[in-house]
Amino acid sequence: MYPWLDYGGRVSPLRLAVFVSLFLPALYVMAAFPLGWLGSRPVTEAIHQIGLWTIRFIFLALLITPARRLLNWPRLIDVRRMIGVAAFCYIVIHFTLYVADEAFDLREVASEIILRIYLTIGFVALLGLAVLAATSTDGMQRRMGARRWQRLHRIVYGIGVLALIHFFMQSKANVWEPLWMAGLFLWLMGWRLLDWLAPRGRGVPLWQVALLGVAATVLTGLGEGAYYAIVINAPLMRVLPTNFSLDIGVRPSWVVLGVSCVMLAAAALGKWRPVSGRPSPARNRASAARGA
Ligand code: HEM
16 A cells, blocks of 8 residues: 555545655755765765664654644554654665675674674664564554554664664764753653553643653753763753853753643643544554554
8 A cells, every 4th residue: 555545545645745754854865965965974974864864753753642642633643654664764774874884894894783882772773673664564463463563662662762872872072962852752751651640541631741841851951961061071060051041052951842842732732622533444443452
């Protein structure tokens, strides 16, 4: 079945828009390469850009469940698999570019993966994504049964952590994006915990979504301070106040606050908006069984 069709065989604008968008970063890198837009080390830059989009897609896939619940928009689940599979395709490109950068010397690649811990961590995450992609089809879902499938697919949380560590370790001095992504990850995990604690069918109350946003923002600010204190010995009391001004740009905590506010607005909207778009029947069965 074509990914832009829904289970009734009709073109779904949502699926089509997401499907096309997922290609854009890779197409940009492919076009930028011959045009010389990737700087003096184009392969390294391409590795970076594709790596960035891999982790962004992983996190976007993790955002789908809270977004569909908060927005009261069950059909959003239809695009989660597409985004997850895109993350896998991007990681394959990221890895292939790395192998090409090593002049396809597979012995060297293997020894680097064993000896350099950030590559080992990245490689384990890649294997995890491969497992998720291989079991992402409707057929595999049916064969495994909803419960086992759901249990297996929880490894995506571990993959998120490994991807973040890989990102932090190779970022060296500039950890702006890994820091805000770590804050977003806290929000994503916090929401899942609150959803699990909430009475069945009631969802996470608005005040808890608001509090979660504040907690993720504060922890991101503190995390940034702790990171620089540990890595470059910067006094905590010099780093923390930067969160209260724009003198050195938008801090990671502000990005987390922004995302949290958007999710809070989505939750407020979802409270009065009627349920929009049921998921496709097959998805509906699987979602109901696994409480996705
Ligand atoms: C799910 C798995 C992975 C994710 C999400 C991921 C993501 C990333 C990200 C976000 C970056 C940094 C981009 C930037 O700073 O602009 C990066 C860099 C890099 N990654 Fe990965 N990666 C993964 C797996 C791997 C694997 C398996 C390898 C190779 C064995 C690898 C090799 C590299 C290299 C060589 C760099 C650049 C390091 C440097 O320039 O110093 N990654 N990756």
